[in-house]
Amino acid sequence: MEHSEILHRCFRCGFCKLPDNYLDINCPSYLKYRFETYSPGGRMWLLRGLLEGEIKASPRLGEILFSCAACGNCVDHCVFPKFKDDLLDAFIAGRGELVNEGAIPPMARDYFKAIQSYGNPYKLPEAERGNWADGLGIEPYKDQEYLFFAGCVGSYDERGQKMARAVASLLKDWGVSFGILGADERCDGNEVKAMGEAGLFEMIAKQNIEKFKEVGVSKIIALSPHAYHAMKNEYPKFGGLFQVSHYSQVLVGLMGKGKFASADKPLRVTFHDPCYLGRHNKEYMSPRMILGAIPGIEYVDMARAMGDALCCGGGGGNFFTDMLGGGVDAPSRVRVREAADTGAEVLAVACPKCAKMLEDAIKAEDLDEKIEVMDLAEIIKSRTA
Amino acid sequence: MEEVYKQLADIVGEQYVSNHQEERFIYARDPGTMEPREPDMVVMPNTTEEVRKIVLVANEKGVPIVPMGGGLVLSGLTRALKGGIILDMKRMNRIIEVNESSRYALVEAGTSQGMLQAYLKKHHPSLKHSVPDAPPIATIGGNVLIHGSGHLSAAGGFHSEMLNGLEVVLPTGEVARVGSCATSPYWFSRSPLPDLAGLFLGWAGTTGIATKLAIKLFPNLPINDADVFVTEDPEIVPDIISRLTRTQVAEDMMAAMAPKPEWLHGLQMTIVNYGAETKRELTLKRDLLRESVRKYTDEKVGGFMPLPPDMKGRFIEAPQRSLSRFADVRQGGGFEYVGGIMPIELFAKAYRVGIEIPERYGITYALGARIVGLGHCMMFFFAYPFNRADKNDVRNAQKALEDTNEAVLEMGGIPWKAEAPAQKQIIKKMDHNTFALMNRLREVLDPNGIMNPGNWEVD
Numbered sequence: 001m002e003h004s005e006i007l008h009r010c011f012r013c014g015f016c017k018l019p020d021n022y023l024d025i026n027c028p029s030y031l032k033y034r035f036e037t038y039s040p041g042g043r044m045w046l047l048r049g050l051l052e053g054e055i056k057a058s059p060r061l062g063e064i065l066f067s068c069a070a071c072g073n074c075v076d077h078c079v080f081p082k083f084k085d086d087l088l089d090a091f092i093a094g095r096g097e098l099v100n101e102g103a104i105p106p107m108a109r110d111y112f113k114a115i116q117s118y119g120n121p122y123k124l125p126e127a128e129r130g131n132w133a134d135g136l137g138i139e140p141y142k143d144q145e146y147l148f149f150a151g152c153v154g155s156y157d158e159r160g161q162k163m164a165r166a167v168a169s170l171l172k173d174w175g176v177s178f179g180i181l182g183a184d185e186r187c188d189g190n191e192v193k194a195m196g197e198a199g200l201f202e203m204i205a206k207q208n209i210e211k212f213k214e215v216g217v218s219k220i221i222a223l224s225p226h227a228y229h230a231m232k233n234e235y236p237k238f239g240g241l242f243q244v245s246h247y248s249q250v251l252v253g254l255m256g257k258g259k260f261a262s263a264d265k266p267l268r269v270t271f272h273d274p275c276y277l278g279r280h281n282k283e284y285m286s287p288r289m290i291l292g293a294i295p296g297i298e299y300v301d302m303a304r305a306m307g308d309a310l311c312c313g314g315g316g317g318n319f320f321t322d323m324l325g326g327g328v329d330a331p332s333r334v335r336v337r338e339a340a341d342t343g344a345e346v347l348a349v350a351c352p353k354c355a356k357m358l359e360d361a362i363k364a365e366d367l368d369e370k371i372e373v374m375d376l377a378e379i380i381k382s383r384t385a
Numbered sequence: 386m387e388e389v390y391k392q393l394a395d396i397v398g399e400q401y402v403s404n405h406q407e408e409r410f411i412y413a414r415d416p417g418t419m420e421p422r423e424p425d426m427v428v429m430p431n432t433t434e435e436v437r438k439i440v441l442v443a444n445e446k447g448v449p450i451v452p453m454g455g456g457l458v459l460s461g462l463t464r465a466l467k468g469g470i471i472l473d474m475k476r477m478n479r480i481i482e483v484n485e486s487s488r489y490a491l492v493e494a495g496t497s498q499g500m501l502q503a504y505l506k507k508h509h510p511s512l513k514h515s516v517p518d519a520p521p522i523a524t525i526g527g528n529v530l531i532h533g534s535g536h537l538s539a540a541g542g543f544h545s546e547m548l549n550g551l552e553v554v555l556p557t558g559e560v561a562r563v564g565s566c567a568t569s570p571y572w573f574s575r576s577p578l579p580d581l582a583g584l585f586l587g588w589a590g591t592t593g594i595a596t597k598l599a600i601k602l603f604p605n606l607p608i609n610d611a612d613v614f615v616t617e618d619p620e621i622v623p624d625i626i627s628r629l630t631r632t633q634v635a636e637d638m639m640a641a642m643a644p645k646p647e648w649l650h651g652l653q654m655t656i657v658n659y660g661a662e663t664k665r666e667l668t669l670k671r672d673l674l675r676e677s678v679r680k681y682t683d684e685k686v687g688g689f690m691p692l693p694p695d696m697k698g699r700f701i702e703a704p705q706r707s708l709s710r711f712a713d714v715r716q717g718g719g720f721e722y723v724g725g726i727m728p729i730e731l732f733a734k735a736y737r738v739g740i741e742i743p744e745r746y747g748i749t750y751a752l753g754a755r756i757v758g759l760g761h762c763m764m765f766f767f768a769y770p771f772n773r774a775d776k777n778d779v780r781n782a783q784k785a786l787e788d789t790n791e792a793v794l795e796m797g798g799i800p801w802k803a804e805a806p807a808q809k810q811i812i813k814k815m816d817h818n819t820f821a822l823m824n825r826l827r828e829v830l831d832p833n834g835i836m837n838p839g840n841w842e843v844d
Contacts, residue, residue: 008774011712011719012416014455014522021506022499022521033400034429034476036456037407049410060405079706080713303507327400 001097003090006083007048012041016074016087019308026304027074028311028331029067032324037064040074040087047094057103065095066105067323069331070194070316072279076307095196104196107321112197115204119186121320122156130182132161136169141179146250147217148178149231151224152187153319153352159359160352164223166377167247171221174257176250178221184211188222190230190276195317202238205230209240219243221250225276225351226315232281246277248350248376252286255293261385263296269379270300270344272335272358273309274351287350290376294383300342310335312361314353325360332361340371347373386425389446393428393470396438401429401476412453412463412471416712417721418771418783419461419804424451424471431476433552433560433596440594441558443470443835451837452590454495454527457519459721460804462531462589466839474526477596480504483512487573488602489549490514494526494595498704501525505602513537513605515544516703526595531802532587532726534755534764536658536703537603539635542758544600545586549574552597553585556831564599572599584826589808590837592830603636606660608667611700612674614655616687619733622653625687626729628677630760634659634670638756640763642736644749653736654690656700711751717772721782723789723807725765727798729756735765738792743769745788746781764801765793808841 017027017039025031030039037046043065049055068091078084098104104112114121120129132155141147148168153160171178189204208231212220220242222228232244269291277283284306291299304310313324313331324331336358339347347362349355352375359373374382386404393402404426413421425448430436443450449469456463456473465471474495482491483505492501498514499521505512515537517528528535533544541547550564550572561567563582564575575582585593614625622640629635637658644650657674661667681687692700699707712720725735736752743750754765767789771782790800790807794814800807812820823841827834 008772009713009716009718011709013457013520013709013712015520015706015709017522018497018499021503022497023503023507024500035403035408035411035427035473037411042407042411045411045414046407055406055410058406060403060407064407079709081710082713082716 001047001051002093003086004051006086006090007044007051009080009083010041010044012045013079014039014041015077015079016040018077019073019304020077021308023303026077026308026310028069028071028313028324031331031334032313032327032329033067034329038067043068043091043094047090050097057098057101059105062098062103062105062108063323065091065098066108066195066317066321068316069275069311069313069318069324071275071311073311076279092194092196096198099196105321105323107323108195108317111195111317111320112192112200115187115192116200120152120156122152124156127183129155129185130180132164133168133180133182136165136172138168138172139179141181141215141217143216144177144179146176146178146219146221147212148180149188149220149222149227150180150185151222151227151352153356154223155185157352157356159356163352163355163375163378166375166381167223170251170377170380171247174254176254181211186211188224188227188230190226191317191320193230193234194315205235205238205240209235209238212240212242217242219245221245221247223247223352225274226353229276229280246283246350248277248286248290249283251376251380252289255290258293258380259385260295260383263383266296266298267346268298268300268344269346269348270302270339270342271348272312272339272354273306274349274354275309275311275315277350278309279307287348287376291348291379294380296383300344302338302342304338310338312354312357314357319353319357330361332357333365336361336365336367336371340367345371346379347371348376348379349373350376389442389448390426392442393426393439396435396442397428397430401431403427413465415456415459415461415463416719417459417461418719418779418786419464422464422466423468424465425468427471427473429473429476433554436472436554436594436596437558437560439470439472440554440556444557444833447833447835449835449838450594452594454524455497455519455522457523458527458531458802460802460807462802462840466805472594475524481597483509483602484571484573485509485512487571488512489572489599490602491572491597491599492525493597494524496525497522498525498528505605511605512602514600514602515541515547517544518704518708520709521704525600526598529598529600530586530595534757536637538755538757539630539638539759540603541601542761547601548582548586549599549601551582551585551595553593553595555593556833556836566599584830589840591827591840592836606662608662608664609658609660609701610667610671611656611658611692611697612671613690613692613700614657614678614687615652615690616681617651617653618686619653619736621681621686622655622732623729625655625678625681626732626756626760629655629657629674630756632673632677633759634673636660640732640754642739642752658701711768711770714749714770715772715778717770717774717778719773719779720768720770721786722766722768723786723793724801725767725793725798726762726801727765727793727796729760729763731796731798732763732765734796735798738789738796739767742767742785742788742792746785748781748785765798805839809843812841812843
């Protein structure tokens with residue numbers, strides 16, 4: 001197994017479970033399950049036990065490995081500089097071991113099957129992939145400056161579609177030259193890779209790269225930080241060299257174009273850092289600069305923010321497998337309670353998965369009256385004259 | 386055991402009890418050198434009432450219970466030596482009350498050090514608690530119950546001395562309170578009642594399960610500094626400690642010795658942490674410290690070391706992350722130490738032992754001491770890193786630890802949070818009537834012998 005050489009070096013000291021300020025548990029799966037086994041150190045030792053034949057692959061081990069949200073909190077907070085960078089890759093390699101043994105959780109198996117058979121996890125026709133843009137007047141990609149990549153959640157999920165429409169229409173209003181692939185777009189593959197199916201990911205990445213090259217794409221705006229991460233950091237390994245931006249990184253440079261209404265009443269806003277934008281790619285400021293540039297917004301950070309942000313629990317495939325949902329300790333529910341504690345009326349997001357996870361959590365926590373989830377583009381549009 | 390499992394699931398919910406191989410595997414081990422010992426199941430209670438019900442089930446079925454906090458004791462005290470149930474207390478992590486006037490915090494026993502530290506910083510920034518150098522996920526309860534020490538131990542002694550009161554589930558299922566909380570709504574002190582806390586401190590979980598505890602808080606001074614006195618002569622260190630503590634300036638005082646990097650070899654560093662309300666006060670305190678050891682600086686047998694800012698920052702940090710990094714010295718994810726609680730005058734002897742023993746086994750080491758109280762005693766640690774993937778290396782560390790435990794006892798010290806084999810070494814040296822009293826107390830408290838059996842026992 002790749003990275004097996006670091007497994008025994010984990011001391012299980014547990015810094016990886018926490019944020020920098022030690023406020024509370026910051027590993028989503030450990031927060032939800034609480035057994036040591038579901039912590040990063042537990043996974044390290046269990047994988048070693050698996051490779052040395054001390055334990056066997058089992059449904060429980062599958063749940064332990066696949067409930068990791070791949071949020072990167074462990075990587076950022078591990079105190080061992082010589083191997084910390086490989087922690088998450090070791091867990092992903094461990095998932096790969098279970099994939100190879102055919103011992104993955106049924107929900108993960110269904111996810112892979114759907115991706116392989118339908119090209120998306122929703123098992124919906126590919127022909128419907130571009131329907132989210134109906135009525136917006138967005139051109140198919142030809143020779144525009146950017147390709148706008150909506151991704152599976154932006155294309156098929158109702159909340160994701162709403163966000164994709166908000167971002168795309170704002171880009172259009174502000175004169176950005178872009179097109180979409182519509183029915184020709186395919187899954188970006190980020191979750192496939194995070195779930196340990198390296199072979200399937202390679203196939204997806206190569207297909208996407210081929211398509212992008214075929215239509216002449218050089219610059220991409222990704223709706224989802226997950227797609228942004230895969231295209232920016234993984235696609236180059238397969239020859240896919242594109243200038244990839246997350247939409248917040250494009251919007252931040254265009255804020256001067258905004259014609260904002262005068263604010264009668266300040267709006268208190270907090271921001272939830274998406275793991276694949278923040279911890280994985282260290283982009284913390286663009287979303288905050290956007291919010292800071294909108295008149296009348298009173299910005300407040302949560303107690304855990306930027307590199308210390310608590311994941312919504314939707315990463316690493318869990319958005320689809322739902323191993324971290326349910327119960328008061330579900331990371332998304334803990335996160336919205338934390339957001340509400342700031343007194344914010346709006347929980348700003350920059351990821352369609354986070355939007356859906358946190359919106360559902362607000363309902364579960366009965367916080368609808370106190371706080372609502374809005375994507376950055378939705379906030380901009382709501383404050384525009 | 387299947388029936389016990391079902392009963393526990395009824396008490397805590399199916400989600401919080403496990404007899405899966407994965408939990409049995411992980412909870413069989415701690416990060417030290419002790420051999421794994423598998424529990425039959427692991428359970429995570431959420432309330433005192435749940436703990437009480439679990440204890441009743443264990444009594445009825447005669448199943449051992451091993452209470453566990455952070456599981457970071459390194460000496461294997463939370464392994465299920467005779468099988469049974471591991472009671473992982475970390476779901477019980479609520480901070481119940483902070484009393485600013487009487488400076489105490491009342492917490493559930495599974496509250497982590499880091500969580501209380503962050504809570505105080507946010508809600509009561511004028512106060513802090515004594516943070517051990519264990520990782521921040523270590524629990525308040527666990528550390529107090531093993532007689533831990535930390536960053537305020539020069540000011541306040543062992544963490545068990547900072548304990549104001551306990552709520553305990555007795556081995557027979559009754560819930561008892563110890564300290565002022567037994568008769569008052571306030572958890573301000575263990576005095577003036579008969580001090581029953583001793584029934585639960587240092588017993589390695591063999592006399593009951595602490596569910597709540599109150600600990601003393603201390604002023605969190607806004608300006609903090611660390612000074613390091615260095616000498617090459619271990620014989621004078623006790624006098625240096627005596628002089629430095631006499632100033633009553635230190636919040637924490639540590640000695641540190643290591644063979645690497647090369648420039649450190651043979652040096653004894655005494656690190657003094659202190660704080661102040663103002664820069665003027667800080668300067669005064671620094672002057673007091675320097676004046677106290679002027680004899681040695683004048684004789685040029687020691688002096689204060691200039692500290693680059695990053696190094697000073699590491700010394701002030703609580704807990705010190707760099708101590709956990711010691712586990713990767715052998716690129717093998719492990720270290721364990723003997724913490725010898727001993728009088729200060731044994732410093733030089735302990736230092737020599739600390740060099741001889743690792744040399745015997747060809748292993749590396751780090752030595753140090755935390756001064757407890759105003760030089761009233763010290764926790765002298767002999768730490769040995771090992772490569773977990775190399776059985777020989779682990780065995781060598783184990784042998785060095787065994788020899789060190791023996792040497793500490795021979796010197797007149799007592800190994801702290803001793804491994805089960807080291808407990809037997811201690812019992813051999815212990816007054817017979819003391820051990821008989823311990824056994825009589827255990828028989829009264831735990832008639833069915835369910836609490837962490839295998840600890841504080843002879844073969």
